[in-house]
Amino acid sequence: MLRRVTLLILVMLLLALPALAQEATPEAAGTPAIAPQACEQPGSLTMWVWDENWAEVIGQAIEAWQADYCPGAEVDLQVQPWGQYWDLLKTNVAGGDMPDVFNMSQDRFYFYASNDALLDLQPYFDEAGVDTSLWGSGMIDPYRWGDNQDLYAGPVNWDTIAIFYNKDLFDAAGVEYPTAEWTWDDFAEAAAALTDPENDVYGAAVYAEYQSGYPNWIAATGTTPIVEAGRTRCTLTDEGSLEALNFLKGLYDEGYMPSVSVVGGTSPDDAFNFWLAGKVAMVAGGSWKLPEAIEKATFDWDVVQLPRNPETGRSRSIVHSVGYVASANTENPDLAANLILYLVSDEGQKFFADAGGVAPANPALQQQWIDSFGDAGVNIQTFVDALQDSQGVTVFDEIWDKINTELVVNIFDQGMSVEDAANDACEFINTQLPEQAQ
Amino acid sequence: MLTSFLNWFGRTPLTRRRALWGMALVAPNVLGLLFFFGIPVLMAFATSLQQWNAIKPPVFVGLENFMRLATDPAFWQALFNTLKLMAMVTWAEIVLALIVAVLLNQRLRGRAILRTVYFLPVVTSTVAAAIVWAWIFQPRYGLIGNLLAPFGLGDVGWLTSRDLVLHPIAAVTVWQRLGFDMVLFLAGLQTIPRVLYEAAIIDGANRWQRFRHVTLPLLSPTTFLVVVLSVINGFQIFDQVYIMTARTTRGGVGGSATTLAYFLYQSGFIRSEFGYASAIALVLFLITLGVTVLQLRLQRRWVYYEAGEQR
Numbered sequence: 123m124l125r126r127v128t129l130l131i132l133v134m135l136l137l138a139l140p141a142l143a144q145e146a147t148p149e150a151a152g153t154p155a156i157a158p159q160a161c162e163q164p165g166s167l168t169m170w171v172w173d174e175n176w177a178e179v180i181g182q183a184i185e186a187w188q189a190d191y192c193p194g195a196e197v198d199l200q201v202q203p204w205g206q207y208w209d210l211l212k213t214n215v216a217g218g219d220m221p222d223v224f225n226m227s228q229d230r231f232y233f234y235a236s237n238d239a240l241l242d243l244q245p246y247f248d249e250a251g252v253d254t255s256l257w258g259s260g261m262i263d264p265y266r267w268g269d270n271q272d273l274y275a276g277p278v279n280w281d282t283i284a285i286f287y288n289k290d291l292f293d294a295a296g297v298e299y300p301t302a303e304w305t306w307d308d309f310a311e312a313a314a315a316l317t318d319p320e321n322d323v324y325g326a327a328v329y330a331e332y333q334s335g336y337p338n339w340i341a342a343t344g345t346t347p348i349v350e351a352g353r354t355r356c357t358l359t360d361e362g363s364l365e366a367l368n369f370l371k372g373l374y375d376e377g378y379m380p381s382v383s384v385v386g387g388t389s390p391d392d393a394f395n396f397w398l399a400g401k402v403a404m405v406a407g408g409s410w411k412l413p414e415a416i417e418k419a420t421f422d423w424d425v426v427q428l429p430r431n432p433e434t435g436r437s438r439s440i441v442h443s444v445g446y447v448a449s450a451n452t453e454n455p456d457l458a459a460n461l462i463l464y465l466v467s468d469e470g471q472k473f474f475a476d477a478g479g480v481a482p483a484n485p486a487l488q489q490q491w492i493d494s495f496g497d498a499g500v501n502i503q504t505f506v507d508a509l510q511d512s513q514g515v516t517v518f519d520e521i522w523d524k525i526n527t528e529l530v531v532n533i534f535d536q537g538m539s540v541e542d543a544a545n546d547a548c549e550f551i552n553t554q555l556p557e558q559a560q
Numbered sequence: 561m562l563t564s565f566l567n568w569f570g571r572t573p574l575t576r577r578r579a580l581w582g583m584a585l586v587a588p589n590v591l592g593l594l595f596f597f598g599i600p601v602l603m604a605f606a607t608s609l610q611q612w613n614a615i616k617p618p619v620f621v622g623l624e625n626f627m628r629l630a631t632d633p634a635f636w637q638a639l640f641n642t643l644k645l646m647a648m649v650t651w652a653e654i655v656l657a658l659i660v661a662v663l664l665n666q667r668l669r670g671r672a673i674l675r676t677v678y679f680l681p682v683v684t685s686t687v688a689a690a691i692v693w694a695w696i697f698q699p700r701y702g703l704i705g706n707l708l709a710p711f712g713l714g715d716v717g718w719l720t721s722r723d724l725v726l727h728p729i730a731a732v733t734v735w736q737r738l739g740f741d742m743v744l745f746l747a748g749l750q751t752i753p754r755v756l757y758e759a760a761i762i763d764g765a766n767r768w769q770r771f772r773h774v775t776l777p778l779l780s781p782t783t784f785l786v787v788v789l790s791v792i793n794g795f796q797i798f799d800q801v802y803i804m805t806a807r808t809t810r811g812g813v814g815g816s817a818t819t820l821a822y823f824l825y826q827s828g829f830i831r832s833e834f835g836y837a838s839a840i841a842l843v844l845f846l847i848t849l850g851v852t853v854l855q856l857r858l859q860r861r862w863v864y865y866e867a868g869e870q871r
Contacts, residue, residue: 209829216614216834233832237615383699383717387807520831523810531809535720546814 154468155486156252158187161460164194165453169461170224171199172207175479176278180465183473187464195457208519215239222452223461226275226445228264228515229332229522234447235267235274241448244272246459260514261443261483275445276466277483279474281409282439282508283334285429286394289422291316291323291403302427302437302507306342306369309404309429313378316403325378327385327393328406329370329534331526332517333440334390335406339366341438341513342431348525351516353555356548358529359541366431367533367540374534382535388527409505410480416498425504441512443483481505520554601845607838614834625839635840637815638823639847641726645819646794648730649737653790654783656734657741662771664742665749675746679739690732690803694719697728697804720808722816729800729817736800737793741786748782749775780863788855795848796821820844 169184171177177199184197200221202210208230214220220239234240247254254262254273265275285300292299297315300308313325329336337347345362349355357363373379380402385392390407397405398418406428407415415423430437446465448458464470471482478494492502517525524547532543608625612618629635664675681689697718699705705714718728752775760770776783798821805811811818811826818826820840828837 212614212829212832233613234615237613239615381699381715381717382808383720384701384715386695386698386701388809389807392807523830527809528813531720531813535717536722536813 155256155484156463156467157250158191158464158467158469159250159460161192161195161457163457164192164196165457166196166198167222167452167454167458167461168198168200170202170207170211170221172202172204172225174201174203175477176225177201179473179477179479183465183470184461186473187461187470190469191464192457192460195461197461218451220449220451222454222458223446223448225278226265226447228442228445229518231265231267231275231445231447232518239450240267240274241450241452241455241458242268242272243274243276243448243459243462244270246456246463247273250463252463256485257443257483258485260441260509260512264515265443265445265447275447276462277443277445278465279480279483280441280443280509281333281480282441282505282512283338283406283408284425284427284439284504284508285328285404286397286407286411286415286423286425287404288397288400288402288419289424291400291421295403299424300426300429302504304426304429305432306339306429307432310369310373310378313373313404314376317376317378319377322401324380324396324402326373326404327379327396327402328404329374329379330382330385330388330393330406330530331390332522333442333515334393334408335530336367336370337513338406338428338438338440339370339431341440342366342428342434342436344431344434344436346516347440347513349516349518349521349551349555351514353516353518356551356555358525358544358548358551363544364540367544371533371540379534382531388530409502412495412498412500412502412505413479416495416500424500426501427504427508436511437508439508439512440515441509442515444480518554521551524550604838604841607835608842610835610838612834613832618835621835625836626843628836629839629843634815634818634823638818638820641812641815641817642795642797642819642821645726645730645733645797646791648726649733649794649797650787650790652730653734653737653741654786657738657786658745658779658783660738661742661745661749662775665746675742678742681736682739684736686736686799687803689736690800693728693732693800694804694807719804720813722813725805725809725812725817729797729804732800732804733794733797737790741790744782744786745779748779752778777864781865784855784859784863788852791851791855792848795844795851798822798825 169180171180181199184199188195188197211220211224215234226234226240244254257277261277261280262273262275265273265277267274287300289299292312295316295318297312300312309326316325317323328334328339332348340347340357340363343362343365345357345360345366347363348358350357358367370379374381380396382388385396393402393405394407394411394414396402397407398415400421407425412425428437428439446462448455448462452458466484468484468486471484471487472490474480474482475487475490476494478491481488481491488506492506495502529543529547532538532546533540538546607618609620609622610618611621611624660678664671664678668674696703697705699715699717700709704718705716708714708716716724718724756774756778757770760774765773797819801811801817801819801822802825805817809817811822815823821844824837824840824844827833827840
């Protein structure tokens with residue numbers, strides 16, 4: 123779901139830095155953090171998004187942009203479903219027919235940026251007087267490129283990970299609800315107490331996929347999960363990685379966590395559906411899952427921060443931000459940049475904040491986003507808190523299948539030892555790192 | 561070569577006119593084939609000699625892609641997986657289709673309905689079917705898991721196991737191809753003259769003998785066609801692998817479910833090596849062509865055409 127969703131990182135940093143936070147607060151009240159500008163000349167653009175719900179929200183934002191800032195502009199907004207989005211994008215790139223503006227995820231950015239396929243947005247942000255540091259580094263650093271580390275994307279949103287837990291199952295097992303201070307040991311204890319083989323109930327399902335799964339636990343040990351930033355080294359065989367994976371495998375071996383086969387897949391959606399069905403008490407899920415949980419869960423539930431590693435005392439979440447990018451070959455670069463500026467501005471992001479889905483990247487709108495869920499009785503602030511000690515995305519497309527499916531299946535389905543599975547993954551990852559790193 | 565062409569083209573105005581008409585009538589088809597098949601094949605050939613990631617301009621690298629292919633263990637594994645799948649699929653598909661065709665060739669209540677049922681998978685979208693099959697093979701909650709639970713096999717991860725994953729894929733492929741082969745066999749069975757069966761009965765041949773000595777030989781042209789199609793199809797197995805492993809291993813643990821076509825897809829669309837992917841496509845094409853030519857050669861040994869029917 124990194125992909126579908128996205129991430130967020132940065133906001134956290136903002137909140138974490140008191141100076142910035144102080145700056146942001148008055149802005150939220152008075153002048154906007156990012157103000158849109160009128161376009162110089164209308165024209166036509168094609169735009170791709172991969173999520174239908176987003177398309178609706180973005181469609182409303184585009185209409186407002188057309189009405190208020192760029193009368194006469196035309197945008198052909200197309201939904202290319204996630205399952206074929208990247209294949210289609212590559213095909214269109216090959217055919218010289220890229221959309222002018224489209225959604226990008228951090229793990230895919232490298233390929234397009236390193237091939238000079240994207241428009242440098244930094245000059246446009248500079249000209250509009252946008253201080254890009256307002257997003258915080260986690261959310262946008264993965265979208266920086268080139269000698270000057272220019273920003274090539276406007277962040278759409280962020281998302282972090284927390285534990286969704288089924289209160290009914292906690293009550294039935296007589297286990298106390300977790301708090302933000304809980305540790306891995308508390309988590310293991312709860313998982314054991316909640317597991318009930320007779321009723322086909324598992325304690326936890328928290329290992330699946332990059333953003334929701336085991337990398338969060340590796341990050342909590344202080345190790346950068348999977349690949350060091352800058353693609354210099356595979357970290358899966360580091361001590362912290364082995365500690366985290368062995369901890370999770372211990373829970374799996376004890377029968378507290380279901381296998382990949384039993385859950386039905388390596389996607390965090392599979393684990394989440396399992397949780398919705400009442401078959402597992404605790405699941406790791408992203409903030410993008412809130413609407414679904416609110417709509418579908420038939421039991422009492424809440425969310426809590428990921429448990430803390432006992433040695434480091436840290437609870438860490440992977441954060442991702444989906445970006446808006448423009449094609450380097452677009453015929454209307456100024457117009458494309460103007461649209462992106464609007465979409466990331468306070469005005470444009472308001473549509474996301476009000477829609478109550480994913481959290482808008484713009485730091486001025488966090489409370490509005492939380493409020494959009496109304497009185498759900500759920501501690502949504504948890505996800506914003508998770509931004510404080512979050513881990514940015516360092517992995518990339520080419521190793522995606524290896525780390526998301528193969529490694530997970532090897533350990534949590536085929537019973538391979540953590541050491542063997544990690545060695546196997548690193549061997550492959552090393553072949554995908556830049557030459558100088560090997 | 562030239563003489564035979566001239567003979568065919570005709571030396572008299574009448575035959576020549578006829579030949580021209582013939583060519584005019586097939587022209588649309590030939591043009592379509594050239595345009596939508598010939599040109600892409602030529603482009604693939606050109607691309608196979610290049611290094612190209614779809615964005616940057618291609619770089620000519622000669623035969624490098626092919627040399628890399630020869631030493632790439634992933635390629636040999638994909639080839640081996642493909643052959644293994646074909647070994648499982650082809651005979652099962654043909655034997656089962658033949659049995660079903662013979663059974664449904666008799667006067668039988670509900671025959672038309674049964675034929676339709678067997679043919680349904682052919683017209684069902686492979687993607688939709690493969691998604692349902694992936695559920696069926698899900699351990700514990702899937703249909704197969706439930707059926708096998710009494711034997712202690714309820715939790716077998718058919719689609720995640722390195723050793724088992726080709727079996728469900730083969731099973732779904734057979735299920736999907738069966739109906740098409742059955743129709744071909746049914747058509748073939750209709751062409752066998754009844755008099756031959758009557759003569760065999762008079763000669764005292766029992767059911768098995770009639771099947772073995774009348775049906776099988778006279779059906780051999782159809783069988784040949786089915787085998788050739790099945791082998792070609794076998795080299796192209798992709799959808800089943802793509803969909804059935806999409807939610808778990810994407811091509812099997814350690815590439816254990818990766819077929820040549822899936823390997824091609826991975827190289828092109830996941831790793832953005834379109835030159836390398838084109839080289840794979842070309843090799844796949846040559847292998848398929850080679851095997852098909854070989855089959856055409858071998859057909860003389862076992863395919864029986866009725867006298868007067870020159871092919």
